Amino acid sequence: MEINLVTKVWSVDNDVENIQSCTQIVDAARLLHAGEAVAFPTETVYGLGANALSNEAVEKIFAAKGRPSDNPLIVHIGERQQLSTVAGEVPEKGQKLMDAFWPGPLTVIVPKNDRVASLVTAGLDSVGVRMPAHPVALALIKQAGVPIAAPSANRSGRPSPTTAAHVLADLDGRVAGIVDGGATGVGVESTVIDVTVEPPVILRPGGITREQLESVIGPVELDPSFEVGAVETPRAPGMKYTHYAPEGELWLVAGSEEQARIKMAELLSQAKIDGQKTGVLATEESAGYWRDHEAADVVLTVGAQADLEQVAQQLYAVLREFDNQQVQFIVGETFSREGLGMAVMNRLEKAAGGRILSV
Numbered sequence: 001m002e003i004n005l006v007t008k009v010w011s012v013d014n015d016v017e018n019i020q021s022c023t024q025i026v027d028a029a030r031l032l033h034a035g036e037a038v039a040f041p042t043e044t045v046y047g048l049g050a051n052a053l054s055n056e057a058v059e060k061i062f063a064a065k066g067r068p069s070d071n072p073l074i075v076h077i078g079e080r081q082q083l084s085t086v087a088g089e090v091p092e093k094g095q096k097l098m099d100a101f102w103p104g105p106l107t108v109i110v111p112k113n114d115r116v117a118s119l120v121t122a123g124l125d126s127v128g129v130r131m132p133a134h135p136v137a138l139a140l141i142k143q144a145g146v147p148i149a150a151p152s153a154n155r156s157g158r159p160s161p162t163t164a165a166h167v168l169a170d171l172d173g174r175v176a177g178i179v180d181g182g183a184t185g186v187g188v189e190s191t192v193i194d195v196t197v198e199p200p201v202i203l204r205p206g207g208i209t210r211e212q213l214e215s216v217i218g219p220v221e222l223d224p225s226f227e228v229g230a231v232e233t234p235r236a237p238g239m240k241y242t243h244y245a246p247e248g249e250l251w252l253v254a255g256s257e258e259q260a261r262i263k264m265a266e267l268l269s270q271a272k273i274d275g276q277k278t279g280v281l282a283t284e285e286s287a288g289y290w291r292d293h294e295a296a297d298v299v300l301t302v303g304a305q306a307d308l309e310q311v312a313q314q315l316y317a318v319l320r321e322f323d324n325q326q327v328q329f330i331v332g333e334t335f336s337r338e339g340l341g342m343a344v345m346n347r348l349e350k351a352a353g354g355r356i357l358s359v
Contacts, residue, residue, distance in 0.1 A: 003063060008177040009164065012136050020139040028179050029143035036176035037061050039153035039167045040140050042132040044105045044186045044207055045160040045316065046167050047076065047150030048175060049140075051117075052086055058119040058149050064174040067156040072122040073149040074107050074190070075129045078141030086116040086127050086147050093217040094195035100216045103133035105186050105207025109194035120149045126196050136181035152189065153178075159244050159319040159351070162187055166320060187313035188343045193220065205343040207312075226346065244351040246319045248279065248327045252352050254334040255359035261289070263359045264331040268295035271329035279322050281332030283311075298325050305333075308340040315344065319351060 010024035019025060028038050037050045037060040048064060050057040052075045062069050075086050080098070083090070088111035090098075097108055112127035121127050129147075132138065141148050152160040155170045164180035171178070191206035193213060200220045202210060213220050251267055253260045268278045272295050279298040280290040283305045290299045300318045303310035322330055332348065334356075335341045349356060 003174045005173055005176055007168070007172050007175055009168065009180055010177065011180045014135050014181055019135055020143050022139075024179065025136070025139050025143050028177055029140055029145075031176045032140070032144040032148065033146065035060075037064055038140075038177045038179065039161075039164075039171065039175055040137055040150075040179040041134055041164070041181035041184055042076070042137045042150075043134045043184060044132070044189050045162055045184055046153040046164065046178075047132075047137075047148075048153035048167075048171070049076065049148040049150035051144075052120050052147040052149035053115055053117055055117045055119045058117050060175075061149065061151065062119070064171055065151065065154070065156045067151065069119055070122050071151075072124060072128065073120045073151050074192075075116065075120060075127055076137065076141055076148045076150050077129060077131050078138045080131070082141075082147050083129060084113075086113060086120075087111065087129055088113045091195045093200055096217055097193065097195070097213065098131075101208055101212070102131040103138065104131075105133070105190040106130060107190045107192040107204075107206075109192065109196060109203065111196060116147075117149070126194070128192055130190055134181065134184075136179060140179060157245055159246060159316040160189065162313075162316050166317070169320075185313065187315060188340075188347055191343070205346050207340075207343070209339045210342065211339060244316065244319065244347050245353060246322045246327075246330065246351065248277075248322055248330050250281075250319075250330045250332060250352045250355065252332050252334050252348060252356045253359060254356065257286075259359040260333065261286075263357060264333075265293065265295060267331050268293070268329070271295075272297075274329075276328040277326060279325070279327035279330040281318060281322075281330055283333055286333065298322065298327050305335065308335065308344055311335060312340055312344050315347060 035057040039048045090110045107128045107130040153167045161167045162184045186207040191208040192204040194201045203223045280296045287301045290296045302318045
């Protein structure tokens with residue numbers, strides 16, 4: 001399907017007074033209400049939004065992204081009372097999580113109602129809902145007056161966008177507009193938890209950790225789809241297909257520092273022999289070592305091993321920068337799976353498409 005739109009870009013100051021009534025927000029909300037797809041910032045990544053009550057509007061998201069329609073979308077709301085426009089009765093544990101973490105990077109899977117568009121839920125009897133903690137997102141959704149279905153605002157399979165420039169690079173001419181609210185904060189998508197089952201199940205790790213969830217509602221389980229290569233019907237975004245991938249081939253190497261570096265160097269050297277431009281996704285601790293290594297053409301730093309918040313925030317931008325520098329072969333370190341590390345490793349493993357070596 002060919003799409004030839006003039007993509008309008010609005011710049012919005014997050015700190016402006018009466019943000020909901022500013023011209024840019026009103027203009028963008030008018031397009032959303034009219035059934036168009038508009039990208040906007042959240043505290044996690046930029047989302048590509050459309051009216052969650054209209055299949056015709058939601059179709060424009062799938063068309064713009066080149067995304068299969070059997071993958072459900074998250075519905076974003078601007079205030080708690082909007083929940084009833086898409087959801088049925090919310091289980092008690094779901095209510096407790098909403099009380100604790102909304103607005104914030106938590107998507108709660110709850111029973112759907114008949115008003116939400118069928119394309120949003122991909123034929124499931126549940127719907128994922130969250131209230132983003134970003135002033136632009138909240139103002140835009142409230143001004144539009146409808147709940148907004150919004151996956152990440154990138155072409156399907158590409159690293160998620162954390163700036164409006166990333167969105168423009170992927171979707172210029174494919175969406176009606178982009179609201180530029182600056183760089184996002186968390187950097188990886190929301191945690192997705194299903195409270196329609198007992199115990200609740202994390203379907204996607206993200207900005208709210210398992211430990212935080214359990215501090216509010218007790219034990220939660222992890223979905224088996226976290227295993228690389230697992231195949232099952234997706235119940236949440238990010239559970240199917242290749243995601244977050246740079247254009248170059250990415251390999252992850254896990255093991256002791258010395259053994260991992262030896263294996264990474266072997267991979268890089270072979271890629272150089274094969275005539276490929278090479279890159280290293282490094283931490284601050286290892287960047288100096290790799291910049292002195294003759295087999296590494298491009299070395300990009302994602303943050304410190306001990307600062308997983310920084311790693312999460314910078315991960316997608318670094319993956320996109322490898323593309324900007326036309327790197328064809330990339331090796332990367334791995335991180336602890338504790339806390340936010342679960343989300344970081346989930347994204348890296350999907351970006352690598354299962355290419356992970358343990359040494």
